[in-house]
Amino acid sequence: MRLLAIGCNYRNSPLELRERLAFDETKLALALEELNSRYDCETVIIATCNRIELYLARPSAINPPDPELVTEFLAECHHLDRSILAGHFYQFHDAEAVRHLFRVVAGLDSMIIGEAQITGQVKRAYELAKARATVGPLFNALFQRAARVAGRVRSETGLSQGHVSVSSAAVEYVRQVFDHFGDKTVLVIGAGKIGELTLRHLRELQPRRILLTNRNLKKAVELAGGCGGTAVPWEELDHVLATADIVLSTTGSQEPIVSRERYDKIQARRSGGSVVIFDMAVPRDFDPQIHDGDRTFVFNIDDLQRFRERKLQERLKHAAGAEAIVEQEQQRFITDWNRRRHGPVIARLTEEFEAKRKAIVSRLMDRLDGRLGAADRAYIEGAFRLYQNQVLHGPISALTEESHESGGHTLLEALAKLFRLHD
Amino acid sequence: MPLERITLFCFEASYLLALVLEIIQMFQPRPILRLMGTACGSAGLVAHTLFLLNQPLSLSSQYGSLLFLAWILAVFYLYGSIHHRNRAWAVFVLPVVVGLILLADVNPKPSDGPGILDLESLRGERFWRMIHGGLLLLAGVGVCVGFLASVMYLIQAQRLKAKAIPGEGIRLLSLERLEAMNRRAINLAFPLLTGGVIVGVALFAQQSEISLANWHDRRIWGGGILWFVYAILLLLRYGIHLRGRHVAWLTILAFGLLVFTLASQHTTVGGLR
DSSP, rough: EEEEEEEEETOOOSHHHHHHHHHHHHHHHHHHHHHHHTTOOEEEEEEEEEEEEEEOTTTTSOOOOOOOHHHHOOOOOOOOHHHHHTTSSSSEEEHHHHHHHHHHTTTSSSSSTTTTTHHHHHHHHHHHHHTTTTOOHHHHHHHEEEEEEEEHHHHHTTTTTTTSSSSHHHHHHHHOOSSOOOTTTEEEOOHHHHHHHHHHHHHHOOOSSSEEEEEHHHHHHHHHHHTOOOOOOGGHHHHTTOOSEEEEEEOOOOOOOOOOHHHHHHHHOOOSSSSEEEOOOSSSSSSOOOOOOSEEEEEEEHHHHHHHHHHHHHHTTHHHHHHHHHHHHHHHHHHHHHHHHHHHHHHHHHHHHHHHHHHHHHHHHTTTTOOHHHHHHHHHHHHHHHHHHHHHHHHHHHHHHHHHOOOOOOHHHHHHHHTTTOO | OOGGOHOOOOHHHHHHHHHHHHHHHSOOHHHHHHHHHHHHHHHHHHHHHHHHSSSSOOOOOOHHHHHHHHHHHHHHHHHHHHHHHTTTOHHHHHHHHHHHHHHHHOOOOOSSOOOOOOOGOOOOOHHHHHHHHHHHHHHHHHHHHHHHHHHHHHHHHHHTTTOOTTTSSSSOOHHHHHHHHHHHHHHHHHHHHHHHHHHHHHHHHOOOOOOOOGOOOHHHHHHHHHHHHHHHHHHHIIIIIITTTHHHHHHHHHHHHHHHHHHOOOHHHHHHH
């Protein structure tokens, strides 16, 4: 198969290194074309924030792509010293490379097991390589099969069931309180990164309006511009808290910004229904005593993390089933690929024997012309056909058997050489 | 099967079996269990419908009104089971349906008379009695739905108070949805209850043999208090905008009064039959 998968991921390389190895779209396209032309191989590069992986294959060559050269290329491409990469790269060959790709695409190798994002990222990596014409018959078949593996894992196991991010946990909680969101107001206090991510999830619920407040109004205005919200001066916090239905708080304040006493006064001014507060700040922004489980629900970062961990545990229960699918699909792919590759050789071998048999039988029949009846002629022709089948049975069976086990490359070459099929 | 052979036990057992399957399904979620539960519930509803069509039951009789109320709630159960497939619905509605049938079962079955479909006999006082029974029956539906929404609301609120993981354990509708269901049920029940009580009082006052002592009838008192509780509920909700747990508890109290009223026999005039 002459397939090589080489790369690094969140497990064996620090974020700083992955950042330095990151590809933007232009760089990625150039790298694909360069690898393809320099090493004469099919090439796909999967570059995400958690992994940089290069898939290279030379299905018809004798030698696979050299991992040393590929690492050297990567260092050259990113203007890095090669020694920096040492010890951070893993490599897989042939069947193992196929298995690795299937595990990656199914989310089994992801930081958050079962995450679906990687399936799209692998698909995009393949499509980009296809657009740059750096894929051939092997990668066309391999990446299409990879997409099927991801689909099977998703539909046949619970590996990707539910959401496991902290921000999606917030959405799950909010759905337990509210039924519709077209009349709801979301208030974001502060400008924390996690608040931004959660807001992105909450925006999918299409709330009526989004309000943002920050001690620094300029920052609030900037954030509001990015999410289609309205910036509100910090001094109006109490007023907007009295009208908000969902609150996301992520300030960096060292003291709670809303005490029980302050909130009681705000609550007295509220005319709406329940309010759900996601206090994602550490230290907390809201006094936890505000949570009454009736009109006010306060969830802090620990509550959301607890949800995330439980969901991850549930997903892990399905990992064995997903691994079994990967194993099965890997074997199927290798068998199919080898059969596809051996097909023309077997056909040629059969054709050559067929032609030789017919020539010999024809000469024999000419010499015995007039001395044989129709039944004798049929018997002789049948005997020669049987002989041909028995001679070919051995090599064809050996090829088929080997295609189940490994690449079958040596045997294929030996057969081609022995029977002069290259000629 | 001849319709006469359909008994109360047939549909009661079907509903019970559906309830058992739904409870098992809650702990061991399997689509087949839910399907079997819904099938049993549907079979019960069919038997229940045929039973009501075949029996000359009057809405103004205790036995008849309980069975009609149970039938409407069974329709409500089936609608919810299909509409809110992934939510715990049947485990709340079916016990009320079964409870109402049991309550009907322990009550004396009225002697044969004109049924709900016997339109010929609906004249004069009998017509008004039917109106009285019908209004109270529909108000009863509102009270039951309000009760179910309130129980679910309290459980969901408790889960949220305890910060239970969403999707784990019992799965319920959102608080907002349950509150809206309760609000609609109260809004529906109160005018019907008011109309039913007015017609009932007018009918009662017409009875020549009634003395003041008969006003001690438990059913009349129960109905009166139920109306009063509902008036308070409306006042609390729309007057002082009370929401949440308080309203839920009051709705549950109102349901208790409804059960009390339904379980009580009219001690006068043969139950206004």
